[in-house]
Amino acid sequence: MRSLEQVLADGIRDIPDYPQEGVVFKDITPLLADHTGFGQVVEALAAFGTDDDGNPAVDKVVGIEARGFILAAPVALALGAGFVPVRKKGKLPSATYEESYALEYGEATIEVHQDAFAPGDRVLVIDDVLATGGTVEACLRLIRRCGAEVAGTAVLLELSFLPGRKRLDGEQVGALLTV
C-alpha cells in the first residue's frame, strides 16, 4: 500500500490561473478517481473524529458544498455519524441560518438548516482545502448558532501561504497535507 503522503502527492495537481489569473487551483479530482487512495484519505480524515482509543467521538459530520460533500459523506459513514450539508445560499429548503465571507477568489454565503443538529451535538467539519479560512470560520459560526458543539475541523490540504490557520486561532484544525 502507498503511504498517505504518496497518495496525496499523486492525487492533487496544480492548475495555474484558475478560476482567475494569479490563483493556483489545487485540483483533487485525480485523487477522487483513485479508489484505494480515496479510501486512505477518508480513513485519515475520519481519525480526526475519534477519541484517544480510536473510537468515534462525534454525532454529526458537516460537509461544506461542494467539494467538502465528497469527503464528508464517507467520513460520516466511517464514523457512524450523521451527515449535515452546509450549502451555498438558496439551496436548502427549510428554515436556515446564513453567514457570508470572502474567498481567495470572490465572496460567498453559506447556510445550514436551523434544525440540523440536536442540542449539544458534537460536530466534525470536513472540507477539501483551507485557504483564507473564511469558509470554515463561517461554518463554525453556523454550527454554534444552532446550539451544537464544534469537536474539530479537518481538511485534506492546507495552503500555508494564506492566513487560514491564523484566522482560526484557538480552533482545532487538522490537515492531511500542508503546502
Ligand SMILES: O=P(O)(O)OC[C@H]1O[C@H](OP(=O)(O)OP(=O)(O)O)[C@H](O)[C@@H]1O
Ligand atoms: O479557506 P477559504 O479561503 O474560505 O477557501 C476554501 C474553500 O474554497 C473552496 O470552495 P469554493 O467556495 O471554491 O466551492 P466549491 O467547493 O463549490 O468549488 C474550497 O472547497 C473551500 O471550501
Ligand SMILES: Nc1ncnc2[nH]cnc12
Ligand atoms: N487555491 C485553491 N485551490 C483549490 N481550492 C481553493 N479554495 C480556495 N483556494 C483554493
